[in-house]
Amino acid sequence: MTNEHKGFCYHGEWDDVYTPTSAPAASYSTTQQGFDPSSYMNFSECLHGSMDYNSLTRAFAFFPSSSEVEGKPGAVQVGELGGGDVGGNSETNVPVTPNSSVSLSSSEAGGTTDSEKLKKEHEAKESEDGGEPSKKLNKGKNKKGEKRRRDPRFAFMTKSEVDHLEDGYRWRKYGQKAVKNSPYPRSYYRCTTQKCTVKKRVERSFQEPSIVITTYEGQHNHPIPATLRGNAVTMFSHSMSTPNHLGSSQGFLVHQMPPMSNLVIGSGYTYPPYVNQCQIPDYGLLQDIIPSMILKQEP
């Protein structure tokens, strides 16, 4: 069988989860302007702590569309990205790409938008953080009544017949849930490395069952285990960082990033919700980009 990397990718923070069952009110579109190849990083860097998630936004482009969110490929829902806390990754001091631009849909341009709503939610959360915790987890976690922290995340879509794609790390499945309006369950994985809190969710698009949506949450604080088959990570890293591949991949960079001027990394850490999503709209030659590590084929 064959697996293709679908190339959709986004990253964000907790609530900006891709949820095939929920439809956002607003849609965003991005322009197709210049791209700086030097801003690319490889996938292993994405997964590893050597790269921060904001860099990822520079490495990919993204294109969330509300009309596509209902489980279609490349459809993502982005939510709040603020919060000032990125799961302890306060080192996210990312150089800003100056000449990015974005064109927003009318729903974004005026009136009450998702971003506004999310901003309000963000403000509510901030006020909540500053005040009394309204609710507490009481299952061992958050024993001190701390509000649950949410790590930055990114996700990508992969055309694959296998749900759990090899990415170089070792994962332990800790849960599986049925997803509303989807016949396919969502699986929850944790990195098995001690003290590594990275999680990932794997689900299958119910509209395109061949597409696997993988959402990573958090950053690995350890090297990739040396148990990879065929040094796949190296291959992947090379592929992902080779401009020729990018150039030949038929629109790997079709979509441009939103204005980075809105991207404030650090203490402020506010940027528009869509900034953290990225998508590779063309699925054609992504096998050039994605190595066998991810595109591994099952017998």
Add this chain to the structure above:
DNA sequence: CGGCTTTGACCTGCGC
């Protein structure tokens, strides 16, 4: 026996 998956129960957040 250790590591992993499965699965039901439980918890949290959110919308109505």
Add this chain to the structure above:
DNA sequence: GCGCAGGTCAAAGCCG
């Protein structure tokens, strides 16, 4: 306040 859905826990079972 209630119900729903997502997320997590943890016991039980499986497998090498």
